[in-house]
Structures are given as structure tokens and as C-alpha cells.
Amino acid sequence: MTRVSFPADFLWGAATAAYQIEGSPLADGAGPSIWQRFSHDPRLMAAKGDTGDVACDHYNRMESDVALMKALGLKAYRFSVAWGRVLPQGTGRVNAAGLAFYERLVDTLIAHDIEPLCTLFHWDMPAALDDRGGWLNPDSAEWFADYARVMFQALDGRVKKWVTLNEPWVVTDGGYLHGALAPGHRNMFEAPIASHNLMRAHGRAVQVYREVGAHQIGLVVNIEPKYPATDSAADAAATARADAYMNRQYLDPAMLGTYPDELREIFGEAWPEWPTDDMALIRQRLDFVGINYYTRNVVTADASWPLNAGPVRQDATYTETGWEVYPQGLTDLLVWFKDRYGDLPLYITENGAAFYDPPQAEDGAVHDPLRVSYLKKHFAAVSDAIAQGVDVRGYMLWSLFDNLEWSLGYSKRFGMVHVNFATQERTPKDSAKLYSQVIATNGAVL
Numbered sequence: 001m002t003r004v005s006f007p008a009d010f011l012w013g014a015a016t017a018a019y020q021i022e023g024s025p026l027a028d029g030a031g032p033s034i035w036q037r038f039s040h041d042p043r044l045m046a047a048k049g050d051t052g053d054v055a056c057d058h059y060n061r062m063e064s065d066v067a068l069m070k071a072l073g074l075k076a077y078r079f080s081v082a083w084g085r086v087l088p089q090g091t092g093r094v095n096a097a098g099l100a101f102y103e104r105l106v107d108t109l110i111a112h113d114i115e116p117l118c119t120l121f122h123w124d125m126p127a128a129l130d131d132r133g134g135w136l137n138p139d140s141a142e143w144f145a146d147y148a149r150v151m152f153q154a155l156d157g158r159v160k161k162w163v164t165l166n167e168p169w170v171v172t173d174g175g176y177l178h179g180a181l182a183p184g185h186r187n188m189f190e191a192p193i194a195s196h197n198l199m200r201a202h203g204r205a206v207q208v209y210r211e212v213g214a215h216q217i218g219l220v221v222n223i224e225p226k227y228p229a230t231d232s233a234a235d236a237a238a239t240a241r242a243d244a245y246m247n248r249q250y251l252d253p254a255m256l257g258t259y260p261d262e263l264r265e266i267f268g269e270a271w272p273e274w275p276t277d278d279m280a281l282i283r284q285r286l287d288f289v290g291i292n293y294y295t296r297n298v299v300t301a302d303a304s305w306p307l308n309a310g311p312v313r314q315d316a317t318y319t320e321t322g323w324e325v326y327p328q329g330l331t332d333l334l335v336w337f338k339d340r341y342g343d344l345p346l347y348i349t350e351n352g353a354a355f356y357d358p359p360q361a362e363d364g365a366v367h368d369p370l371r372v373s374y375l376k377k378h379f380a381a382v383s384d385a386i387a388q389g390v391d392v393r394g395y396m397l398w399s400l401f402d403n404l405e406w407s408l409g410y411s412k413r414f415g416m417v418h419v420n421f422a423t424q425e426r427t428p429k430d431s432a433k434l435y436s437q438v439i440a441t442n443g444a445v446l
């Protein structure tokens with residue numbers, strides 16, 4: 001491993017998402033999201049009773065939370081906007097009080113010299129739009145474009161790095177195919193349609209930004225590099241299917257204007273013939289791509305698994321969410337991106353892990369050695385990719401706070417700051433103290 005080093009202006013930050021931390025989902029005229037419905041439905045929510053009603057109470061604690069970000073030394077903060085706060089019905093009337101929260105958040109960040117990175121859609125579609133078909137309705141692209149325009153006109157200039165969508169793969173796979181996430185559908189025919197409309201919405205939002213915006217916009221995808229278990233042809237084919245389904249299904253249309261051929265084989269009759277115009281819409285010039293990296297998969301041909309591609313467990317450390325700790329995967333995927341799509345600026349927009357964090361020590365400290373080790377290895381992995389010529393511009397740690405891990409509730413703690421959900425007390429863990437040193441020395445401490 002070469003000496004760890006980062007560009008002088010490397011953007012060190014942390015990431016969160018509205019429904020996972022804000023609480024007060026219906027305050028000040030906000031309209032409910034599909035996650036408000038899903039988290040309150042014990043038939044759907046795995047962690048029954050865990051809802052986003054309070055979460056980290058960030059909606060009421062924003063100023064002190066930004067002060068904590070400053071104390072940690074963050075240079076940037078990636079947050080998401082709850083669409084339904086701004087447009088309670090998803091379209092039409094703007095809720096000024098909801099928009100005002102995000103204006104206050106951005107102004108407070110800037111006052112603390114922390115750069116805001118704003119994600120427009122981090123899974124919490126307004127329930128009113130789900131009632132109209134959600135991402136299955138082709139009108140969803142225009143709904144999203146209208147919402148994006150409201151946000152751009154309100155905040156562009158104060159926000160200079162925009163993200164259209166967070167992880168369309170998870171929205172589609174979790175929300176429409178397997179039902180583990182909102183809106184909880186389980187339909188192989190719906191999944192490609194939702195996925196395609198998400199990407200059309202991305203394209204329309206970027207088009208609107210080119211009309212009204214003056215700074216930068218990108219897409220955030222979760223990439224999980226796939227490695228064949230053996231050098232057999234069957235494992236190679238299974239690996240290609242898994243890679244096409246999770247990784248190339250979104251980057252190929254966004255960057256190349258085409259879908260991977262494997263998708264037609266994977267979905268069969270459920271894969272529509274898309275209009276060529278749609279592919280041109282989806283492929284918009286981007287200023288950057290955000291990569292969310294957590295883990296890799298080792299893949300073998302296995303008919304008992306979807307895609308006839310099953311995971312092979314490794315002799316490695318696994319996180320509380322069952323993900324292998326594999327830092328090399330981050331380096332590999334960054335080099336892969338550059339080789340396949342070219343030299344576009346990249347940000348690590350999420351990286352982190354849920355580990356069992358021991359209870360607070362007598363002195364109040366929260367020791368999280370596994371997360372400290374995980375982060376050090378992944379910082380080095382980013383540095384290795386940069387040394388190989390990949391234009392990585394920044395790193396947003398997932399997550400700033402322990403938060404609502406979607407359907408898994410509050411039991412999976414990803415934060416570098418511990419949250420006592422009974423008292424809302426925030427306590428920086430050892431990993432936060434490490435991160436502060438990494439930021440202060442631009443990685444030289446590693």
C-alpha cells in the first residue's frame with residue numbers, strides 16, 4: 001500500500017438523509033412520505049415500532065448539530081431534502097415553512113464554513129405521489145423536475161453541489177422488487193419501470209439545472225463490485241449478471257445512454273423496449289458522480305438465488321448488516337469507473353459501517369475500534385485509487401449520527417456520533433475523534 005495522501009483541497013465531510021435523522025415528519029405543514037406510511041405499518045416494517053417520528057430530532061436541533069459538525073472539523077455536509085416538506089402534495093403548492101427549514105440549514109452550514117451538498121431524493125417520495133402511482137407513473141419525471149426547479153431557484157448559489165437521486169438501485173430493488181423498503185412492492189414487472197422512470201427523472205432534473213443552475217450536479221449510486229468465486233465460465237456469467245443488475249444498470253444509461261444487455265436476459269418478458277428518446281434524456285452531462293461504497297460480493301452460479309447468482313461468504317470481518325469488510329473493493333471500483341466511463345470527478349458520497357458499539361464507558365466515551373479500523377482501511381483505499389489516477393474529490397462518511405437504518409430501525413448504528421435516542425444526547429465516538437484528526441491533517445495522521 002502506497003503512502004496515504006490526498007489532494008490539498010480534498011473535501012472531507014459526512015452524510016445523512018432527511019427521514020433517517022430529522023424527525024417531525026409532519027411539522028409545519030409537511031406532507032407525509034411513503035416512509036411515514038411504511039414505518040408505521042407493522043406488516044411492512046421489519047423493526048416494528050421504529051419510525052421516523054423523532055429519529056435524531058434534527059429538525060429541532062439543527063443549529064446545535066451544525067455546531068457539532070464544526071467542532072468535528074467537517075468541511076462539508078451531505079444532507080437530503082424531504083420532498084414532502086417543500087411540496088406537501090409532491091407537486092403544486094410550495095410549503096414556505098418547509099422550504100425555510102432547508103434555507104436555515106444551508107445558511108447555518110455556510111456560516112460555519114461547512115459546504116452543503118444537497119440530495120434532492122433520498123427515498124422519501126411524498127405519499128400523495130405514491131397514490132398517483134409513484135415511480136411507476138411516467139409523469140413522475142416531471143413531478144421530480146418541478147420539485148427540483150423549486151429547490152434550485154431557492155438554494156442554488158448557496159448550494160453548489162447538487163445530487164438528483166440517491167441510489168436508484170436500492171429504491172427499485174428494495175421498494176419495488178423485494179418489498180423490503182417503501183413502498184413495499186414485490187413485482188418483477190414493476191421494478192424495471194420504476195427504475196427507468198427514476199432515471200428519466202434524474203435526466204429531467206439535470207436538464208432543469210442546466211436552465212436555471214450555475215454550479216454542479218451529479219448522481220449518487222451504490223456500487224458493490226462483484227468478484228467470481230472461481231474462474232469457471234458459469235461463475236463469470238453469474239458475476240456479469242450481478243454486476244449488470246446492481247452496478248451497470250444505472251451508470252451505463254446515465255453515462256453511456258444504454259442499458260446492459262444482461263438486463264434483458266435477467267428480466268425476460270418483464271423488460272420493456274425503451275424509447276430511444278428516453279435514453280437520450282437519461283444521459284445528461286454530469287459534473288460529478290457520487291459513489292456509495294459499503295461492501296463487495298463474491299459470486300457463484302447458484303440457481304437458488306435471484307439472477308442465478310449467489311453470494312459466497314468469505315473468511316473476513318462482517319458488519320452488523322452482514323456486509324464483508326473489503327477496502328480493496330473501493331479501490332477496484334474507482335479504477336473500474338475511470339476505465340469504463342472516463343475521468344469524471346468522483347466523490348465518495350457514502351462509506352461506513354454498522355458495528356455493535358459497546359455501551360458508553362464510565363467516562364462517557366464510546367469506543368468503536370471496529371469502525372476506526374474500517375475507516376482507516378477505506379481512507380487508504382481511496383488514496384490508492386487517487387495514486388492510480390482516479391479523480392476523487394472528496395469523502396462523505398456515512399454517517400454523522402446513529403440514525404434510522406430504514407426498515408432495520410435504530411438497532412444498526414452507522415454513526416461516528418453516538419445518539420442516545422431516549423435523551424437525544426450526542427456523543428462523538430472514537431471514530432469521530434479519528435476523523436477530526438484525518439481532516440485536520442488531510443490524511444497525514446494515517
Ligand SMILES: N=[N+]=NCCCCNC(=O)[C@@H]1[C@H]2[C@H](O)[C@@H](O)[C@H](O)[C@@H](CO)[C@@H]12
Pocket residue numbers: 017020166167170222224292294295323350398405406414
Ligand atoms: N449485500 N449487499 N448489499 C449492500 C448494498 C448497499 C445497499 N444500501 C445502501 O447503500 C444504503 C445507503 C443509503 O444511502 C443510506 O440511507 C443507508 O442508511 C446506508 C446504510 O444501509 C446505505
